[in-house]
Amino acid sequence: MTAGARRPRVLLLASGPLDRRDGADSELAAAVADAVTDVDFTWFTRWPRPRGPRFVERGRPVTMPVLEGLPQRAQRLQTAVAAAVVARHADLVHAVLAVDEAFPLFSRVLPSLLRGTPVLHTVPGVQDARLLRRSRPLGQTVALSSATARELSAAGFGQVLVVPPVVRLDRWPYTPRPSGPTPRVLVIGHHGPHGGAEEAVMAAGVAARAGARFRLTLALRPRPGHPARTSGASVLALAEREGLRDVEVLGPVRDMRPLVASADVLLFVPRLLGVKSDVPLTVLEALSTGRPVILGDHPQFAALGDTVLRAPVGDARRTGHLLRQLLDRPHWWQVLSEQGRATVEERFGPERFAARYFRLYRELLNHP
Secondary structure, eight states: OOTTSSOOEEEEEOSSOSSSOOSHHHHHHHHHHHHOOSSEEEEEEEESOOSSSOSSOSSEEEEEEOOTTOOHHHHHHHHHHHHHHHGGGOSEEEEEOOBOTTHHHHHHHHHHHHTTOOEEEEEOOBSOGGGGGGOOOOSEEEESSHHHHHHHHHTTOOSOEEOOOOOOTTTSOOOOOOOOSSOEEEEEEESSTTSBHHHHHHHHHHHHHTTOOOEEEEEEEOBTTBOHHHHHHHHHHHHHHTTOOSEEEEOOOSOOHHHHHHOSEEEEOOSOOTTSOSSOHHHHHHHHHTOOEEEEOOGGGGGGGGGSEEEOTTOHHHHHHHHHHHHHOHHHHHHHHHHHHHHHHHHSOHHHHHHHHHHHHHHHHHOO
């Protein structure tokens, strides 16, 4: 195939079907499908198809039976086999897959099944650097941050390109600060140790004891081996010990827009990123909406610069005092709010993102 002959046919592949916001890879894959308009995408949806609006609006969904309860490696092998069948009609496979516990085996199986179909691999994050020693590159590799690009290159993944993630600015418009009497602090993270929930609650306790008044809402996603019900009860118990009274714990939220718009501040302070995206989309969406963000100071967040507030990882005292100061200083809040939106427009808008991926598609197809 040569550039300009027809629109490239690309199989967009995540760790599972793209019919709901299940994690960093599905979120980013859906963003690719929405942003890159000059491509005919195919992607998997589960059978039976879920009711309601489609999570991915563009492209052609192909149903894939999903057996719930399978181990992660078995689910990934199921995805690889399905991809091999559909890829017969594709020019390129774009895999959006984190390097997690299932990836090393998947990285050995998928290329043999595809029989020469070129692969572009976007890595949302790396769960554990030790997994890279047992993994193989799928093809040209793309990272979301320079920190992860260096890590992948050092592990033998060749020249790793950096393409920052994208935010649909039309879906995440700038909105004024909520006018309610009590500010809302929104926490995102995962259930289980080091996922950000306990760290955020302890930081909120520091802020509250220093005189800040706010409601605390935690939107947490599950991690394997950490039941949401048990973890949620543990988080609420910790909040009570920290003297926090106005606290709610939510599970996965299908549409984060109303929740983000109702918040005054977003808090994301996990000790370990795990397979969370290098630059979580919810963080960028909050900045786009005009919500200041406080982050743990992981190297993957360097691209955000002074747009966000950062505290040393695990430092509840410093995080709590930043939160108190931000809630008590309306002018500082407004400055960060406007800077956040401007940064997203400049660095994470859809035009640059789409152009870079479309150029990569063409290069891979014209230079096999």
